[in-house]
Amino acid sequence: MQPIIELKDVTFGYGRQPILEQINLHLHPGQFAALVGPSGAGKTTLLKLMLQLLPPNHGQVWRRQTPPLRVAYVPQLETVDWNFPVTAEEVVLMGLTRHTTHWPWPRRAERKQARRLLAELGIGDLANRHIRDLSGGQQQRVFLARALIAQPECLVLDEPTTGVDMHSAETIFHLLADLNRQGMAILLTTHDLNMAAAHVPWIVCLNRCVIAQGPPEKVITEPILTQTYQAEMQVIRQDGLIFVHQKPHRHHYLEVVPKPVTGGWPGHDEED
Amino acid sequence: MDVLLTPFQFEFFRNGLAAAVLTGGLCGLIGVYIVLRGMSYIGHGLSHAVFGGAVVAFVMQLNFYMGAGVWGFLAALLINQTVRRTQINADAAIGVVTTASFAVGVALVSRYRRFTQSFDAALFGNILGVSAADVWVIGGVTAVVVLVVLFLYRQLLFTTFDAEVAQVYGVPVGWVETWFALILAATIIVSMQILGVTMIAAALVIPAISARLLTDSFHRMIALSTVLGVLTGLIGMYLSFYVDVSSGATIVLVQASVFCLAMLVGRGRRYRLVRAELA
Numbered sequence: 001m002q003p004i005i006e007l008k009d010v011t012f013g014y015g016r017q018p019i020l021e022q023i024n025l026h027l028h029p030g031q032f033a034a035l036v037g038p039s040g041a042g043k044t045t046l047l048k049l050m051l052q053l054l055p056p057n058h059g060q061v062w063r064r065q066t067p068p069l070r071v072a073y074v075p076q077l078e079t080v081d082w083n084f085p086v087t088a089e090e091v092v093l094m095g096l097t098r099h100t101t102h103w104p105w106p107r108r109a110e111r112k113q114a115r116r117l118l119a120e121l122g123i124g125d126l127a128n129r130h131i132r133d134l135s136g137g138q139q140q141r142v143f144l145a146r147a148l149i150a151q152p153e154c155l156v157l158d159e160p161t162t163g164v165d166m167h168s169a170e171t172i173f174h175l176l177a178d179l180n181r182q183g184m185a186i187l188l189t190t191h192d193l194n195m196a197a198a199h200v201p202w203i204v205c206l207n208r209c210v211i212a213q214g215p216p217e218k219v220i221t222e223p224i225l226t227q228t229y230q231a232e233m234q235v236i237r238q239d240g241l242i243f244v245h246q247k248p249h250r251h252h253y254l255e256v257v258p259k260p261v262t263g264g265w266p267g268h269d270e271e272d
Numbered sequence: 273m274d275v276l277l278t279p280f281q282f283e284f285f286r287n288g289l290a291a292a293v294l295t296g297g298l299c300g301l302i303g304v305y306i307v308l309r310g311m312s313y314i315g316h317g318l319s320h321a322v323f324g325g326a327v328v329a330f331v332m333q334l335n336f337y338m339g340a341g342v343w344g345f346l347a348a349l350l351i352n353q354t355v356r357r358t359q360i361n362a363d364a365a366i367g368v369v370t371t372a373s374f375a376v377g378v379a380l381v382s383r384y385r386r387f388t389q390s391f392d393a394a395l396f397g398n399i400l401g402v403s404a405a406d407v408w409v410i411g412g413v414t415a416v417v418v419l420v421v422l423f424l425y426r427q428l429l430f431t432t433f434d435a436e437v438a439q440v441y442g443v444p445v446g447w448v449e450t451w452f453a454l455i456l457a458a459t460i461i462v463s464m465q466i467l468g469v470t471m472i473a474a475a476l477v478i479p480a481i482s483a484r485l486l487t488d489s490f491h492r493m494i495a496l497s498t499v500l501g502v503l504t505g506l507i508g509m510y511l512s513f514y515v516d517v518s519s520g521a522t523i524v525l526v527q528a529s530v531f532c533l534a535m536l537v538g539r540g541r542r543y544r545l546v547r548a549e550l551a
Contacts, residue, residue: 087489094441
């Protein structure tokens, strides 16, 4: 199968020190993959190289040209300007900017489409809310709706579950799995190894270079994760599920044990 | 009614009013993009930068608008590109590009000491000296800027919100930024003659931030800021006529009062929204 995005021997750095070295990766139509690795491993930079927002120092980034690949990108929430005056619906409509005419105002059909998508994502009643007034999970769904309205073949998400509660994160992963079943290629970065192991069929471990890639059961192992995170990691497998956590270290704490308070409040005499 | 009609007997007032209303609306419209891009001092900076272009035009015996226009456009483009391609923030880029440009003007003035042109009008504005021909020029520039903004409305919105992501979604960010630099330079040059370089920053920023305090929607902010620009130009001109104070300064003072009012209304609005949320 012909890939839709391919990186060949890609090296990139902002200064002398390379952030990414000798990266070889393919993304195929309909593939669902997660990039995992510690902070500073180069995950976001790799996404930007794949989106051709950054040119590699060495190597090649290839993207399907005929027909042109339709890509949508959901950036990290922390990069969003939350004081920008836009409502949820206005954000979603941005996804149609390329396909629309130069008529300045959104057409009725476009607004209907945006509202339908927001409703499908369970936030239909929040269309007129300012984006700052939404919870983390709702904000993430607004930006997901902006991506989906562009009808992409390939969806790229940068840490879609960061700053989102566990239930919302689970919902987002289920939604992405549904989209993938409909044929959409999905590439995301995440710090949530447990969620990635449970929902994503292809994991890429990254720390400046690709340490390993493959299905979770092959890649999420103690030696690979220890090499990726440069820390001792523990992998527990139970009932077909994979759980990961960093091996706990013994810490020495001050032995302060609060004693029950007897009598009145400090400074107050009980007889008063 | 007489209060409103009496000043119309004077041609200088008719021309000045038309110029103030047009530039007020124009600055209100463009100001939204400037404020949201975190480039509030671009008006102040570019109007200084344009001074360099005006002096170069004079030395090379070119048309003032041509020299100032090309210079302003290049300076705006340079600032945009510096911000996009480096780690430098907009305020620092504005500081470097515009002061260097202004310094070129000062250096040329000191080198060629035979200037016949007065730059006082450019520095302090001369709204009452606006001729009918000037009004037509301002009207033409306003029409072109409004058309460009309408034509690129959605592209400009996405690029202003997040230029990098807009690029992924297929928005031709480079072209949009170039057009924006062009209309920004045109706005500065026509407003410079009316308000003067010292007042432009206020005319660009105050209507936009006042509108921002009153709404959370981009579309409403654009409309409100433009209307506030027009209204403050109108009220400022009448006040300046009756109080006999400099027109540019009066317009800016009216805008500052509107901003104070918007702060109060905005706080009340926020308070009501929170109460409605809790109810």
